[in-house]
Amino acid sequence: MKLEIVPMTTDDIPTIVEIERSCHVQPWTEGFFLEELERSHSHAYVARRKNSVHQHRVVGYICFWLVVDEVQIFNLAVDIAHRRCGIGRALLHHALLIGYRNQARVAVLEVRRSNDAARQLYASLGFQRVGERKDYYGGLREPAVLMELEMNRDWCIRWGELGHQIAPG
Numbered sequence: 001m002k003l004e005i006v007p008m009t010t011d012d013i014p015t016i017v018e019i020e021r022s023c024h025v026q027p028w029t030e031g032f033f034l035e036e037l038e039r040s041h042s043h044a045y046v047a048r049r050k051n052s053v054h055q056h057r058v059v060g061y062i063c064f065w066l067v068v069d070e071v072q073i074f075n076l077a078v079d080i081a082h083r084r085c086g087i088g089r090a091l092l093h094h095a096l097l098i099g100y101r102n103q104a105r106v107a108v109l110e111v112r113r114s115n116d117a118a119r120q121l122y123a124s125l126g127f128q129r130v131g132e133r134k135d136y137y138g139g140l141r142e143p144a145v146l147m148e149l150e151m152n153r154d155w156c157i158r159w160g161e162l163g164h165q166i167a168p169g
Contacts, residue, residue, distance in 0.1 A: 003087065005094045008037065008044035008061060015058040016046070023077040025112075033063075036074075041065050045094060047078075047087050062091040064099070071099035071107040071151075076118075088121055096125075096151065105151050110144040122147050126155060 008016070013033050020027040036042045047060040060078035064071055073095065078087045096107055110133065111118045123129075127147040134143050149155065 002050040003059075003090060004048050004050060004056075005045050005091065006048065008033070008046045008063075010034065010037065012046050012058050012061070016061050019058070019061070019077050019079050020075075022080055028075060036063050039065070041067055043095065043098060045091065047091055049082065060087040060091055062095050064095045066099055066102050066104060069103055069105045071096060071104045073107060073109040083117075088118075089125070092121075092125060096149070100151050100156065107149040107151060109147050111147060113143050113145050119145060119147075122149075125149070126158065 013030055016033055017027075017030050033044070036044050042063065042065055044063045045061065046058045048056045049059045050056060058079075059082040061075070062073065063075040064073045066072075073092070076088060076091060078085075078091075096104075099107060107127070109122065109127070111122065113132070127149045129145055130148045131146040132143045133146065
């Protein structure tokens with residue numbers, strides 16, 4: 001499967017909201033995504049599948065902020081039918097490289113404690129568990145696991161090697 005990762009547009013939002021609703025217990029609304037597109041420090045990208053059947057179909061997305069030297073990852077989702085194909089990994093790779101090129105030296109995110117697949121993905125990319133927020137997901141009464149990635153020289157070398165393995169294409 002070939003992917004392209006491109007900036008999110010308002011035309012992408014209906015498909016993104018469908019994916020969001022199928023992936024998250026407390027999904028973002030269309031308004032949340034529109035607000036992200038308006039914020040100067042916000043970055044939002046979509047992964048499009050390129051093939052003869054579903055040409056340029058949005059199959060995943062990532063929303064993150066660049067604040068001073070930090071990448072704050074707020075939302076990452078991949079269409080259920082396209083999971084375990086490296087799309088989430090490719091979106092994270094894209095976001096982290098943008099951050100690194102803009103002098104970010106740390107990346108942070110929160111993930112539901114019960115989301116084992118996401119936690120394993122983040123750990124495989126070097127994120128470390130640094131804490132927990134009790135009852136963060138209010139309606140679920142579930143804690144958020146806080147994870148952090150130091151984007152230092154060792155990380156840069158490792159990502160240079162990993163980039164060849166996980167780059168979309």
